[in-house]
Amino acid sequence: MKKSWKRVGLGLLTAGIALSLVACGGGNDKKESKGDEVTVDIFQFKVEFNEQFKAVAKQYEELNPGIKINISTVGGGDDYGAALKTKFASGEEPDIFNIGGPEDLTTWEKSLADVSDTQAAENALEGTTNAVTRDDKILGLPYNMEGYGLLYNKKVFEDAGIKVEDIVTQEDLRKATETIDSKKEELGLEAVFALPAKETWITGLHASNTFIAPEFDNDVNKTYESKALDFTYNKEFKEYIDLMQEYSVQPTNSLDYSKQMEELFSNGLIAMTQQGNWVYGTIEEIDPEFAENNVGILPIPVDGVAENKIPVGVPNYWAVNNNSDDKDQQAAKDFLDWLYTSEEGKKVVLEEFKFIPAYSGFDTEKIVDPLSKQVYEYSNAGDATGWVFMGYPTDWGMNVLGAGIQKYVSGEGSWEELMDDVKTSWEDSRK
Amino acid sequence: MSAKKSWFYAFTAPVVVALFCVVILPLLYGLYFSFTDWDGVTVNAFVGIQNYFDVFKDEGFRSALWFTTKFSVVAIILINVIGLGLALLVTQKFKGSNFLRTIFFMPNLIGGLILGFIWQFVFTKAFASIGSALGIESLQIWLSTTQTGFWALVIVMCWQMSGYIMIIYISYLQSVDESLLEAASLDGATSWQKFWRVKFPMIMPGFTVSLFMTLSNCFKLYDQNLSLTAGGPYNSTQMVAMNIFNTAFAQNKMGYAQAKAIIFFVIIAVISLTQVYLTKKREIEV
Structure with a gap:
């Protein structure tokens, strides 16, 4: 009787240790995408347009079956940086994330994909990508101006x-x-x-x-x-x-x-x-x-x-994660391209996000609020x-x-x- | 005997494992990082004890440490005095004493961040309105100077923690044997004497606990600091915890911040262990 109790005790002990080790080690393996479905994980910081952004992602999913867009948002300057680091450290790296400028280029050097092959990069207004260009590679796409x-x-x-x-x-x-x-x-x-x-x-x-x-x-x-x-x-x-x-x-x-x-x-x-x-x-x-x-x-x-x-x-840039699968990277780039160069995307950016576009090909007459309009006019006039x-x-x-x-x-x-x-x-x- | 032992292991194992995973392991990991130039993403170089040298040259850290110490000394004394005072008040037999206990304890149920924002409103709006109505200049500048920032933190901390400390003192006050007090009364002791000579020595263990709790809570304060002053003006009300957080996440110097954290840990450990040792010695066995 005594012995069996001991065994139970030891069993529980080992089980406990094993369980907690598993718990500690878990979370590293990334979810495998099922079949042809590609999931693009976006980790962004602009809380103000979170809802509109989610809506536009849904619209994109409907237009492109097989693609799933996953958006998570953490607001604020320092908090976003800290949260992004935690994400990377835990192995749950997003496919698209935000960077601010030259400093971030250095921090995330190994995780930034070259996006100069996208249409959006081509359409970006003169000078808007300077801050994220290094060694002739464009590493981020501007949000807005x-x-x-x-x-x-x-x-x-x-x-x-x-x-x-x-x-x-x-x-x-x-x-x-x-x-x-x-x-x-x-x-x-x-x-x-x-x-x-x-x-x-x-x-x-x-x-x-x-x-x-x-x-x-x-x-x-x-x-x-x-x-x-x-x-x-x-x-x-x-x-x-x-x-x-x-x-x-x-x-x-x-x-x-x-x-x-x-x-x-x-x-x-x-x-x-x-x-x-x-x-x-x-x-x-x-x-x-x-x-x-x-x-x-x-x-x-x-x-x-x-x-x-x-x-x-440009307050912020979209960066594509270099460590993601090629398939995911391509899907991420396609989404950003669609957002800033397709008619549907442009409409949303201008009217729902209320952005001052940092890309050519927008109908800037439609900038809604007078303040943004004034800013755009200064920018357009070279002032x-x-x-x-x-x-x-x-x-x-x-x-x-x-x-x-x-x-x-x-x-x-x-x-x-x-x-x-x-x-x-x-x-x-x-x- | 051995069955008893097995049970001992069985019941302590989950705690030990959990403690190992979330406290010991991160501590060792952190110790390792404090010797590197980790920026939160990659470790580029092993820098030895350079980080620790830098900490001692860091003026921001030193002033944060000094500010935290000043704050802690004032807050610890006030919280314990107020807490004990409230405990004595509500252990008197009068109508509504239970109700008052709940009221005094309530601030402790509000989270530090929310509390900070509520009080920020009180200090910058309510105080300012009263100040401008009565023409008192000094009420209109709350939170915009170092002095007012300091006292604002002390007030909020006391308001939040006194009720909690009160509960601890109440439990010790109630466990004081009535017969001792009766005996003292028979000997002609005044209530003042009864408090100092009988009750006070009996609640020494409570004092040890309360002092320890207020000490570590005051030193490690972060949330009220963040929501109330955010370190301003000019980082003069920045406490150590905030200094460490900012070094890590605003300046991206994770390894350096880790070194600060280790030093901070050692300081707190030494102070609280000394305090527990000293106050334990004064406790009396009944």
Whole structure:
């Protein structure tokens, strides 16, 4: 009797170990596709268009029997990067995933397939694939184009008697700001600006980009390869930050995106704030009429650099996984091609996703919202500068410059210290 | 005897195996990674103890560690004082004491992230409104300065954890033998004396447990930190856990972050073991 108990005990022990070892080791084998069915796993980060994207995938599945599109979405910058790494580490590699720029090319070097043989790559607008081209290989296909500047409240400008065309230099901007500030009460404003210093991507990436891009000829690859940063236009940058800080709703260090856009701008409590065409949906949710008629985009003036231009760039790219089966890779490329070059696909991209297309062959008359339209017009007229912040050292823009600006606006550090810090940190990470 | 032993193995095996899989193995794996330049995708080189040297030169990590220590000291003291105070309050015999227990414990049932966002609203909106209505400048700047960020974290942490610690103290307070208290009363002890001379020594074990729990929870805090201040302004309210996470996932330096994590682990282990050893010594056997 005793002995048998012992056996049971040992049996359970071994069974337990075996079970947990199996559990630990599991999950490595990828699902085999049945027969001719090909499954394309997409792992993407744009939460805003998740539903529309799933709908379009369904449409594609119906048109192409035997192909299954599997979409999973994880939102946000850092979270997406972390989740993607987890996916790869666990062996469940997606066939299509997102990359941001030169930095990601290095990180995912071994997993990026050359997509230059696709129709979409051919149709991509001039310059939109520069950031993901390495050794003559195009490793990503642009999502869309986005642009930003100073969003202004048209009605406030009108009532204050300010013409946007007159604002060309930083001096003009300051004068306009002072004029509005003096009539603040009548215009029903809380302040002229909202400087969301809490959102380090707004200050550290977007704002700084305007003043750093000229130094690198608007070239993201040049930025990425640069060992040092001169910050030639740092005086101009300081003036821009100072102006906003002085006339902003306070305290700027806890002013976040939601307060900036939803509470202040959309309710007409501020006259200007720096944002891009992607906020259209947010404004529309609060006040559709305001969004439709009352929002304009004003280029951020930088003295000494070509005037009246706004930075337009590609926020994200589709990458095809090089490690997937050839069959899967081809299916992935076909899907992306269809999305950006077929009539059905183009319609969805323009009208459902509300994208500013980064490809030729689109009927751009149909761009729905006025903000995107304006951005597209700037881009089309050649009045666009580049997005180089994807070429900043990892985390430099947000965590070093953005956090440094927080310190500066709170009066804890001087501008000179900030400049020294950011330059040293740039050099350190590019050693 | 041997059957008993088999049962012992049978029942402990699942736990041991699970513990091995999810704690020991990752720890060893992590230790290995801390000697490499792992970026989350590939290990390019074995860098020896270079990562550890770098940690000591890392100003961000040092200030995060200092901030975490300051926060922990203040929060641990306050949580335990408030927790014990609440426990004494609700163990008095009065109507509604059970109801109050539930109320005090409730914040603990809300997840840290949500709690952080709720309090963020309280600090930036409610405080600011009160501040502007009464003309108090200092109420309008919550979460935008290091000082207010620090106290906001302390307040939220106390609010969340005091109820939990209260439960622990209640259980020890209730196990204090009534006869001891009666004897003390007969000897003419005041209620203050009864608390300090009789109750307090009797709840020392509870003190050990509570101190340990608050210590490790405060040091490892991440979620409230993220949702309340996200480290801002200028990373001055960034705690160690967040510093490690950002190093790993925002800067892509997984190996380096792992080295930080190992150092952090050693620090916490040393502090909590010392604390348990010291407070255990003061416990008395009845």
